[in-house]
Amino acid sequence: MSEITEEKKAKIVHVYDGIEEEDNDLPRWWLFTLYGAIVFAFFYWLTFHTFEIADLPMAAYNKEVAARAAQGGEITEELLEAMALLDDEVRAGEGIYNTHCVVCHGAQGEGSIGPNLTDNYWIHGGDALSIFETIRDGVPSAGMPNWGAPLGTTSVRQVTSFVLTMRGKEVPGKEPQGELYQP
């Protein structure tokens, strides 16, 4: 018993205000994490900056954007008019409309912050493709966001289908704006 105490005393290297300090070896696993992180840092820098083997964030992003642009089908006036006749399509569009569009265009499309969608006057064209493009690209100068990026093409097509069902319903609301659309 006394031997162990002796041994322990021998390990004490300093005493400050009664605080004893031993000098035990550093845990080996801890040294591995220290050296491991330094080695990793070294190779990470070489990979991304010295030799530029791997893509930095912006390059990786541009590649992904290009890959996505290579996909995607074509949207035509005929396709949109046809889709607007499908119940499922219109119902899906109505759901999206009620989430995102209703604030500015009103519950019945009668308009408030944005124009009335139920008359036959259209600021950016009343044909299906123009409506699709207006929703997709937005009208920055008028405060209409571009919905293509956040919603995706399918959702924009569905909203277009729903808007086409409202066209010409003449719900009383905001006064007509834009040009008369005649199919």
Place this chain on the structure above:
Amino acid sequence: METTRIQYNDGIVRKFMMASVAFGIVGMLAGAIIALQLAWPNANIAPYLTFGRLRPVHTNAVIFAFVGNMAFAGIYYSTQRLVKARLASDLLSNIHFWGWQLIIVAAAISLPLGYTQSKEYAELEWPIDIAIAVIWVVFAVNFFWTLKNRREKHLYVAIWFYIATILAVAMLHIVNALALPVSLGKSYSVFAGVQDALVQWWYGHNAVAFVLTTPILGIMYYYVPKAAERPVFSYRLSIIHFWSLVFIYIWAGPHHLLYTALPDWAQTLGMIFSLMLWAPSWGGMINGLLTLRGAWDKLRSDPVLKFFAVGITFYGMATFEGPLLSIKSVSGLAHYTDWIVAHVHGGALGWNGMMAAGMFYWLIPRLYGVPLKSRAMANFHFWIGTLGILLYVGALWTAGITQGLMWRAENEDGGLLYASFVETLVAILPMYWMRLIGGSLYLFGFVLLAWNLIATARSGKPTDGEIEVPVLPEAETTEKDRAGMRLLLAPQVWTALIGIGLIATGFFFEAIQSLILIIAGSLLLLVGFLILLIAREEGKPTFHAKLEGKAAPFTILTFIAVLIGGVVQILPTVIASPEAVASATNTPYTPLELEGRDVYVKEGCYTCHSQMIRPFVWETARYGAVSTPDDSIFDRPFQWGSRRIGPDLQRVGGRYNDVWHYQHMLDPREITPGSTMPSYPHLAKHRVNFDRTESKLRTMRTLGVPYTPEEIASAQESAMRDAKRIARGLEESIGIRICEMGSPSDDCDLREDSELVALIAYLQRIGKHRSPWLEEASAGETGAAPAAVEGEDAETSADAADAAEAGAEGDEAPGAAEAAESNEAAEPAKADDAGESEGAQEGEEN
């Protein structure tokens, strides 16, 4: 040897301790209130007690008032005993105490009033910043003077950490607070955009390091072995983890800016140094926990050790989580979410709060000469506090990861599954209630602590420690020789410095030169390490043992260690800035936009909204083109933000019309049901003082913003003209009643000279490189149709086609197309070629 009896200055320790407890409760209460506001927006009481103004009160109170005072108490108590000397000056000690408390009171008043620089944890305006610097110098003088009077030659590891704290905080605070005043309550940062972001997070991250970590590690090294009555585990470990910690920490700041417009090299440094920081941090944890070995049985009965054991464990957890979050891809998910908030509270509640409680429970019987009033209540505090942390952190981990995944979720054709931001907020609201419960439990625990401390103090009487010491301070005989300074020239020191210098230079060269420099530097470091090993002789003091005996060289070396990282990261960016301004396609804000930006800053919008779109397809799909350094080049301060409780605003300019913004600011829930944003109806009546606009522009010009003398001279006129136009536009569109510029009557819906009008002007400008108002003004001059608020009829068909085209590219390739366009649109638009610039502008903004 002649001896004398000295009495320690423990009165100052009692004062700092009680101030820490009082302000701790205030700070945590502010935290509970803002937690409630996030879950239930009606708890915002405009204008003074909104989330945006109270959040800095919470963070500053907890960091500087609670932990700051706790650290001062712990440092002053332990330092006197570790160096066997009374604090050098009672006067300086008292100035330090009362000065610090006055600063806290000034902060608690000025922040709700809206005086803010809106840089996180550095919000206080310039007069208070100067006071902080002065009081910090008082603290430093008092501390180092005490070291000079020491009767213990060698400095214990706790003192090393205190030295690092004093030096680093002074450096960080002074550099980050550099600003040019406009008036007593308003200043503009000398740094702009990317530089400001880099300096701010160099500061912000190291406020965590040198206010919340190093002083507390020093405190751990004193109080844990004291309370456990066990020897410290390893002296060698303390040397290695001290030097690696103070050197590496400083470099890690840019991990707050991964995927932002910060240059890639700085981002990578931030990430890899954070990973290298893992082991040094855990060195502290190991030395703390292994000091408790052999004392684990005491944990059952002694609440002090319970608090310490859990505190150190949370330190280990938080310092593992930190490097994890710094890995770029993890940051991509976690940044801007509540995961970060969970992380900092793991540190603040778990490490700082528990260490503070343990220290207070240990100190109070010694400072008042009676046992703790209620050990049972301290134990209860421990359990309720621990439960509170687990609820809090668990809730916000869940919230953060949930929201991060929802932001990036895609539908089948590449659109966003949760295209409406508010859906991702509503989803985590239950977690916000849970965090409120967890935080409140923790706060309740601290109320119990306060009661326990006060009851103990009342049952005893102030007791000051005393000790028998030699008459002469040890330092009198040791500090005068030159051997100390010669230590600075030892081969170990210069090989290390040159080695680090070579590696750092290597960061800025091309492949092969870079590789050679980095390898040469690393080899030199190895040589220095070998010299250290070879120079060790049995029975003779090592290099470090000699250094510990010399306070001045030790301090100088510590300062060099904390200086290097900042110099390497910040200097190149600052030097490059004038060229960047000269080549910017961006143009300075119009006077009204600048006033609106100041409203944005004043209301603390950055506490919930970022202005930084990262290069991810799901992020550009939601917000628009990736942010560039140019976007924020005139932003003093930068407003990139760190948390998205609401959506990013980098490209909000032109996204909605003025009517939308007007109604949204009056009642956000009318436009976005489920939003938790405070309502700001009072902004419609609060007046902007346009008399000050001119001096604001002049200050900006002094800082390097290219305003012309004519623009400055006509600033007030221009701001008032634009404000009138926005207000009149709103009147025409929705028939609200307007109060004229300067009118004494408030009997209307909106003042022309209101903060709301200025704010709308700014919101419509964010992310654009040219003011939309300038576009319209020049369009008017060239005879185009005047612009209505909704703007449809002002738009020529050519522009519409341009917009559609840019948008069509943008649909599949939202960010890339626009980023490319904004780079190409390099010519700053001139007033006379309005049509052309408008076209370019449309593409850019889309």
